[in-house]
Amino acid sequence: MAKGQSDRLFCQFPKRPDTTPLYTIGVVSRMLNIHPQTLRMYERLGLVKPARTEGNTRLYSEADVERIRRIQFLTKELGVNLAGVEVIFDLLEKIEQMQRQMREEMERRTKEMEEEIRRLRRLLGKVVRG
Known part of the structure; x- marks a missing residue:
C-alpha cells in the first residue's frame, strides 16, 4: 500500500x-x-x-x-475483498485496544514513579537535615 x-x-x-x-x-x-x-x-x-x-x-x-x-x-x-475488510477492521480495533491499554499502563507507571520521586525527596530532606 x-x-x-x-x-x-x-x-x-x-x-x-x-x-x-x-x-x-x-x-x-x-x-x-x-x-x-x-x-x-x-x-x-x-x-x-x-x-x-x-x-x-x-x-x-x-x-x-x-x-x-x-x-x-x-x-x-x-x-x-469483504473478508479482507473484516480482517482489517478487526486488526484496527485490536490496535486501538492495545493503545488504550498502553496509555493506561503508562499513566499507572507515571503515577508510581512520581510517588517514588516524592518519597525519595522526603528521604533526601531527612538525610540533609541530619
Whole structure:
C-alpha cells in the first residue's frame, strides 16, 4: 500500500464520529452512491451495525457512514475483498485496544514513579537535615 493510500485509510476520517442514529438506508444510499442492498449485505456480514427503530427501520449514524466510506475505499480503491475488510477492521480495533491499554499502563507507571520521586525527596530532606 502506497503512503498516500494508507494516509487516506487511517487519517482522512475522524477518530470518533457521532454515533447518534440519524439516516435511513435510502439517505445513506444516496449520500454514498451505494445500492441499499449493498448496505444490507454489509450489515449481514457484520461490517456495519445500524440502529433500528421500533418499526425495524435501519438508522445509520455518522460513525456508520464513515465506516461505510472506509469499506468503499478499501474495496474500490485498494481492491480488498469483504473478508479482507473484516480482517482489517478487526486488526484496527485490536490496535486501538492495545493503545488504550498502553496509555493506561503508562499513566499507572507515571503515577508510581512520581510517588517514588516524592518519597525519595522526603528521604533526601531527612538525610540533609541530619
